[in-house]
Amino acid sequence: MRRARGARYAMMKRNSGMVISDALGAVSALCVAALMITIIIDTTGRSLFAVPLAGANDFNRYWWMVLIVFFALGAAERRNEHIEALVLEAQMPPRLRVIWRYMRAAIVAVTLGLLLNAGIPAAIENQMQGEYAAGSEITIWPTRFILVIGVAVFLIATVLKAVEDHREILRTPSKGS
Numbered sequence: 001m002r003r004a005r006g007a008r009y010a011m012m013k014r015n016s017g018m019v020i021s022d023a024l025g026a027v028s029a030l031c032v033a034a035l036m037i038t039i040i041i042d043t044t045g046r047s048l049f050a051v052p053l054a055g056a057n058d059f060n061r062y063w064w065m066v067l068i069v070f071f072a073l074g075a076a077e078r079r080n081e082h083i084e085a086l087v088l089e090a091q092m093p094p095r096l097r098v099i100w101r102y103m104r105a106a107i108v109a110v111t112l113g114l115l116l117n118a119g120i121p122a123a124i125e126n127q128m129q130g131e132y133a134a135g136s137e138i139t140i141w142p143t144r145f146i147l148v149i150g151v152a153v154f155l156i157a158t159v160l161k162a163v164e165d166h167r168e169i170l171r172t173p174s175k176g177s
Helices: 001-051 056-078 086-090 096-130 143-169
Strands: none
Touching: 001 056, 001 143, 056 143, 096 143
């Protein structure tokens, strides 16, 4: 009974991680559409009326691009859609491939942890200063927190994927058995 509760709890954690990463991935996709609309309006205004959309470049750079990139990280990790060089991994013997999967997860997790360690204080500092884009005076400090959220979700997705990989490795019988 205790094992069943533990399995349900693990499934809930995994599913909530999937829901969060998928929701942020959907927001990222919507931001791609918003970026395109912003560019179309800006280009049309420039070309036809000689009136660009005020702050369009800064908004695209500081808001849409940050949302697109960092909110999609967790979903890409969960779905194995990151670019990987599998040439070497394919040549590895099965046991070394397993070790490599653990090492990869550890390297990514440590790197993301370091990014969070640097990103959280920077986001707080930029919020305190009320950071804005110099040219258009668009407020940009919230994007520093978007970066932190995206990296945190990426870290969670990486850890959940490593746990899933571990379970898969334990379920797969070795060739010697």
